[in-house]
Each structure stands twice: as structure tokens, then as C-alpha cells.
Ligand code: FES
């Protein structure tokens with residue numbers, strides 16, 4: 001066992017972990033259940049989080065590698081009372097069905113829009129390519145990202 | 159601009175919880191003292207157990223229970239229709255992953271360690287991996303006394319004489335692949351004993367009432383003592399119909415032995431290997447016709463690969479059987495559908511219930527006929543399709559909805575740009591474009607064979623403040639049932655949707671409402687709601703009338719206000735509900751729906767098969783790379799006979815999802831099998847469509863011809879959105895290449911084989927075994 005500490009959504013987390021526990025294991029054990037386990041193999045994308053500003057799959061990262069870093073999950077983005085514009089766009093476009101792929105896809109979209117505030121259709125598809133969804137057929141998810149870009153743009157002007 | 163729908167356009171009720179990560183799926187619950195469950199499965203598909211040694215596994219620190227067949231605290235049987243499946247195998251192993259040992263421990267790591275320490279010695283036996291050999295005299299018998307689980311038939315007219323009189327006969331043998339549901343949330347359940355002797359089971363499922371029955375039977379408890387709560391469910395598509403019974407019973411066994419809550423969540427590779435799949439089918443289809451395009455007879459043999467246990471395969475086959483003729487009036491029909499045991503993957507319900515596989519065959523045959531006669535595919539469908547003048551379905555029923563099919567063909571032809579694309583000069587370069595269609599008829603709700611389950615409840619409580627609780631027995635698995643129920647309850651009552659709160663299924667709240675399958679949620683849940691409202695509404699009208707001093711007959715409740723037609727007397731819904739409580743009147747009611755009794759002859763497939771029918775059609779445009787065999791989809795057109803749209807956003811989402819899942823089945827998703835093992839179990843090698851695969855355009859049109867038996871005229875869309883996609887892809891590739899297509903999926907390798915076969919190399923079928 002190793003003692004590590006890192007920040008999750010701005011709060012310090014001190015935990016003991018084994019050498020082969022993934023960041024996904026540790027986040028879920030500590031109550032961050034918005035981070036989903038769909039495969040543990042780096043293929044479904046349901047476990048996406050943002051570490052030091054970079055979107056990645058938490059099942060592929062060892063927990064020890066998170067030591068001293070900053071992790072963000074969808075809980076930090078917004079809540080029911082004050083949703084983030086991406087969350088608003090996903091709801092308004094009807095881009096959520098079963099919802100299992102949703103939290104990580106919102107983070108992938110967030111990361112895209114940080115780097116590219118007005119992404120092209122192809123950029124959006126590429127950015128979401130690692131986030132499998134079996135329900136929606138992706139169409140509304142792609143339009144939700146475009147809509148979110150618009151909403152964020154408007155917020156910026158205001 | 160919103161074109162369709164009777165809803166208010168509110169976001170679906172579960173949307174906010176889902177986008178903020180607050181929605182709780184079964185794996186998100188951690189009651190105190192909870193243990194983690196695990197399963198040791200068989201490494202081989204066919205064999206006899208010589209020994210299972212669990213002594214070392216029991217010694218792993220943190221392990222509380224290790225159970226073999228001898229240690230089970232309940233009956234070792236689990237089949238849902240046939241008693242052919244054990245909870246844990248004692249001697250004969252029949253499929254890869256067959257359960258041998260159950261384990262419960264403090265942590266996942268401990269359970270994994272214990273699993274590794276279980277020593278199993280299995281003597282391999284010859285297996286059956288080719289469904290076409292299942293009835294050979296020397297084929298190994300997989301289960302029971304014969305590999306034939308059941309045969310279904312359609313016998314109508316005299317196909318022999320049709321064959322004799324026919325001017326042209328088209329025959330094909332279609333090898334249609336299976337499909338993994340690939341719901342993003344894996345199977346899982348959490349079971350625990352309560353202090354009073356009752357049990358609670360949390361489960362991701364489409365049919366919580368099935369789970370309740372299975373757990374009660376295993377624990378030998380009255381049904382009323384088992385409380386099943388459907389947690390937020392991360393996709394189902396049929397994969398969470400009967401299958402969840404299995405993890406639920408396993409978790410209950412472990413919880414019973416340890417006295418602690420046990421959570422059992424499947425790892426993805428295990429989930430893909432062992433859970434139910436869309437059935438691979440072999441379909442031998444012979445069609446007899448006249449030169450004017452009229453089909454005079456069809457003769458079909460359908461082999462359904464059920465895997466080692468029957469599960470719900472017979473239910474799937476029953477639908478495939480009657481759907482196999484398609485939306486056509488054909489005077490002479492013979493269909494034999496055989497459900498067969500093999501040592502392959504476990505077959506079960508999957509969006510469309512066998513209809514997509516048979517549609518792939520009947521629609522390919524129609525296009526072959528068209529091409530043999532030099533006709534347009536729409537023309538042969540117009541000649542043979544059901545219509546007002548020719549309303550007869552394969553079951554011998556005259557369909558009251560038959561007039562919708564010709565309209566559907568017109569819409570599909572127009573919206574897809576058929577005339578333009580179909581008549582483009584054939585290209586001869588590397589890339590070839592083609593357009594193809596598939597059309598289907600779909601029986602909504604359960605087949606008459608399952609009609610005893612075709613009932614549904616809605617429990618409605620009106621609260622003092624005018625808000626309303628609605629509990630229904632049909633489940634939300636992502637498809638939007640909660641939103642549809644909310645809309646229908648609000649519309650029927652005459653109040654705003656934001657006053658309605660609909661809960662997920664909880665078996666203690668509503669009577670057994672059957673399974674949420676067969677696109678029946680909207681119809682059966684909606685009809686139960688309408689029944690409840692028809693009992694409740696007059697009670698409130700009466701109180702309102704009394705408050706206003708008018709007669710109840712003079713009042714209407716609309717948009718939350720009771721008023722007379724001239725608008726002179728007014729009182730609001732919350733004022734009336736408050737007064738209603740002051741008067742101590744009963745504010746709750748159970749609504750009920752049962753589908754009409756239907757006569758059906760199982761030996762001939764004649765009678766009333768379904769409550770009513772819906773039509774659907776897809777057109778798909780493709781571009782085939784003749785060098786690599788890769789098929790790209792250019793656009794898709796979907797036309798649906800839906801009766802009435804409840805929510806536009808909801809129905810669009812179903813159509814998008816159905817189309818992409820259908821394209822995945824048709825082009826990408828393939829089981830790579832070796833002696834019953836799925837070599838590509840896991841998302842790494844079992845590829846499902848990603849955002850990059852979404853076609854540029856999915857055009858859709860909804861025919862709104864209200865169905866008298868549907869709530870607000872609605873019919874249901876979940877499965878039709880999928881069913882004819884595969885058939886349309888096959889016909890598009892047929893058009894592009896001019897090569898007959900008799901296989902799915904059309905992976906690059908399979909397209910290659912088809913092209914080579916037509917070039918005179920007939921090795922196609924051989925090397926695929
Ligand atoms: S759980 Fe990490 S990618 Fe699937």
C-alpha cells in the first residue's frame with residue numbers, strides 16, 4: 001500500500017492505494033461515482049476525467065500516477081441548480097438517453113471546447129470518437145457540442 | 159421548429175441527474191457491510207466436470223463464501239421457459255463461461271485472487287458449433303434428448319402447387335450474423351436480506367418482475383417478500399430482459415449464505431462472452447412468382463442458433479417465424495422455424511426479436527426478384543405489399559392498418575431521392591455507389607403466444623398541492639419511457655407536465671406488468687395510465703363542479719383550469735385538489751391494461767398474432783470500395799408508421815440510435831468464434847459504431863395515422879427503428895456491386911468474398927467455417 005494525495009474537484013484527497021489500482025478504482029471507491037466503469041480496458045470511454053487540464057481515461061491511469069495532480073470530474077462542472085452550458089446544451093438537444101456515457105462525454109466536450117472554442121464538425125467527431133454510446137446514434141451529441149460552443153460564446157460576450 | 163409531438167417540449171425528467179453525474183446506477187450503491195460477488199466460468203464450451211477444488215480459494219483472506227453446485231442454498235435450476243439450465247453446473251458444461259463457482263469477498267482484489275485459485279478439471283467433449291448440423295444423426299446432443307428445442311410453423315394455402323405453377327423461382331440461403339447488445343452499463347445486481355425476512359434486490363433490468371419471480375423461486379419465498387428496485391438502467395436493447403435473472407439469483411445465493419449484501423457486477427469481457435445475444439440464423443428462402451411480379455408462394459426454413467440453453471429463444475423464434483414473410487400478401491406460405499441447441503453463444507432477445515434477421519432474407523429475395531424481372535424494387539413491393547385491397551398478413555388476418563404500407567413506400571421513395579440515385583449510371587471504377595431499401599411489418603406488443611404476460615399497471619396518486627405521482631410497471635432503460643408516461647398522464651388529466659413525477663419500476667408499488675419489450679412501453683404503459691385517469695378525473699370534476707355550483711357535465715379540465723365551455727366558471731387544479739383532501743376523498747387509483755384475447759393456431763401460425771401492426775422502411779445509400787471491400791454509408795432515410803408521435807426529440811433519438819445500431823450490425827459487428835469461444839469479447843475487438851461512423855444525414859418521416867388501440871393513437875418505435883436497416887444495407891450493396899448478397903455483417907472480408915464468388919471463385923462459403 002502507498003499513501004498518495006491529489007486534488008479532486010479542488011479538494012485534497014489522501015488515500016492508500018495498491019500499486020495496480022487504477023485512478024478509476026480509487027475515484028469510485030471514494031464516492032466519485034459519476035466516473036463510470038464500462039470496460040476497464042480503455043475502450044468505452046465511460047471513465048473519462050480531466051487530469052491537470054488533459055482529458056483521459058481513468059481506467060488506464062494508475063492511481064499512484066495521480067499523486068500531486070489535479071483531477072476534475074463532471075461533479076465540478078455544474079449541478080442541477082447551476083448547470084454548465086455544455087450540460088444545458090446536452091439536455092436541450094436531447095442528447096442523453098440511458099446516460100451511462102454522458103458524464104465522461106461532457107468532460108471530453110469540455111476539454112475540446114477549452115482548446116477549440118468553435119470546433120468544426122470533424123473536430124467534434126474526432127474529439128468524441130473515444131466515447132462509445134449505444135443509445136443515441138451520436139447525432140444529437142454532435143449537435144449538442146456545437147450548441148454548447150454557441151452558449152459559451154454568448155456567455156463570453158455578456 | 160417542432161413538427162411532431164403532443165408533449166410540452168420539456169427536457170426528459172432524468173436528464174439533469176444524468177448530465178450532472180448524479181444518476182445512480184446499480185454499481186453506485188454501497189450499503190454497509192457489502193460484499194463483492196464473482197463468478198468462475200468454464201473455459202471450454204463442452205465437457206464433463208471431473209473435479210472442482212475450491213479449498214485454496216476459501217483460504218484467501220477476505221473471502222466469505224465460495225459456492226459450488228453442492229453448496230447452493232436453493233434449487234439448482236434457472237431456465238425461464240424450459241427447465242434446462244442450472245444456476246451452477248454440476249457435471250456437464252455446455253457453453254464457455256458456464257457458471258461453476260460463486261464467490262463473495264470483501265474486495266474485488268480478494269475475489270479475483272480466489273477466482274484464480276479455483277482448480278477445475280474438465281474432460282472436453284465434442285461440441286456442436288454449426289447450427290446446420292444440429293439435427294444430423296451423429297451430432298452431439300447439447301441439452302435434453304434432442305437439439306431441437308421447438309419448431310414453429312406457418313402453413314397457409316398450398317406452397318407445392320404454387321411452386322408448380324410459378325414462372326420464376328428465386329432461392330437463397332442467408333447466413334445472418336448475431337449481435338452483442340453492448341449496452342454501456344454491464345449487467346449487475348445488488349441483493350440483500352432485510353431484518354424482517356424480506357429481500358431487496360437492486361438491478362439494472364428491463365423486466366424487474368422476472369427478476370422478482372426468479373429470486374423468490376430460488377429463495378423459496380412468497381413473491382410479496384421480494385422487493386425489486388430497478389436502478390437507473392444504462393441501456394438494455396433486449397439484453398436486460400431475461401438475463402438479469404442470472405446475476406440476481408447468484409447474488410441472492412451469496413447474500414443468503416453470508417447474510418450480507420452482495421453486489422455482483424460483470425466485467426465487460428465476461429459480459430460479452432456469456433450474456434444473451436441476437437441469434438445468428440441460417441435462412442433458406444424460396445420464392446415462387448409470376449412474370450408479372452406477383453409472388454404466389456414462399457417456402458422458408460429458418461434455423462435459429464439458440465446456444466446451450468433455451469432462455470427466451472423460442473419467444474424470439476415465434477416472432478421471427480410469423481415476420482419472415484414480410485409486409486406482403488402471399489397466397490401460399492410454408493415456414494418452418496427450428497430453434498436449436500448448439501455450444502455457441504447464448505441467444506436471446508435483442509431489439510427486433512428475430513425480425514431483423516428474417517427481414518434481411520425477405521427483403522433480399524424481393525430485390526432479387528425485381529432484378530430477375532427487370533423491375534424496380536418499389537414496383538415489386540407495390541405489387542405484393544399489403545394494401546386496402548390486399549390486406550392479408552401471413553397469419554391470415556386482414557389488417558385494418560394495411561393501407562399504410564403503400565403510403566410508406568411512396569414516402570420512402572420520395573424522401574430518399576430514390577429515382578435519382580437508383581437510376582444513376584452504374585459506376586465501374588474502384589468506388590461503387592448503390593441505394594437499397596428494406597421494409598417491414600412489425601407486430602406491436604407481445605405475440606399471442608405470450609399474451610398471458612400482456613398486461614400493465616399504472617398507479618396514480620394526486621397530492622394535496624396538485625402534484626401527481628405516477629408509478630408504472632414498464633421500465634425506463636434509456637429510451638425515454640419516463641418522459642412519454644409523463645406526457646400522457648399530463649395530457650389525459652389536463653394539467654401541466656411539470657406537476658407529474660414518474661418513478662422507475664419498484665415491484666412493491668405496482669402489480670406485475672409483464673416485460674418491457676416488443677416496443678410495448680408506450681402502448682401498454684400509456685393505456686394503463688389512460689385507464690387510471692378515466693377513473694380519477696370524474697372524481698375531481700365532481701368536486702370542482704360542486705365548488706362552482708355547476709353540473710360536472712358542464713365542466714372541463716384543461717391546462718390546469720376547470721371551466722365551463724363559455725369560460726364563466728373557473729377554478730384551478732390545485733384549489734380543487736386541496737378541497738378534495740379537505741373532503742377526505744380517495745386520491746389514488748390503479749389503472750390497468752390487458753391486450754385483447756387472441757385466437758392463434760400454433761401448428762399453422764394462423765390467427766390473430768398481435769394486437770396491431772406497424773410498418774417501417776429504410777433506404778440506405780452506400781459507397782463500396784472494391785479494392786478493400788469497405789462499405790461507407792452516405793445517408794439513411796427512415797420512414798415510420800408510428801400512429802402518433804408523443805415527443806419529437808424522443809422519437810428522433812430512437813430513430814438515430816436504431817439506425818446506427820442497425821448499421822453496426824450490418825457492417826461492423828461480428829462474432830469471431832472458435833469452438834464456442836468469442837475470440838473478440840471486449841470492446842477492443844468487438845467494434846461498435848463510434849461518433850466517426852455516424853452518417854452525415856439521417857432523414858426521417860413519421861406517418862401519423864392514429865391507431866385506435868394505442869394511447870393517443872401511438873404505436874411504439876423502439877424496435878422498428880432498427881429492423882429494416884440491415885436489409886436496406888444488403889440491398890444497397892447488391893445494387894452497388896451487382897452481386898447477390900446473402901451474408902451479414904458486410905465486413906470488408908465478407909464483401910471481398912462476395913465479389914470473388916461472383917467472379918467465379920466459389921470458395922466463399924467453404925473457408926468461412
Ligand atoms: S472503463 Fe475506462 S475506457 Fe472503459
Ligand code: FES
Pocket residue numbers: 096097098099100101102132133134135136342392393636
Ligand atoms: S446514452 Fe446510453 S450509452 Fe450513451
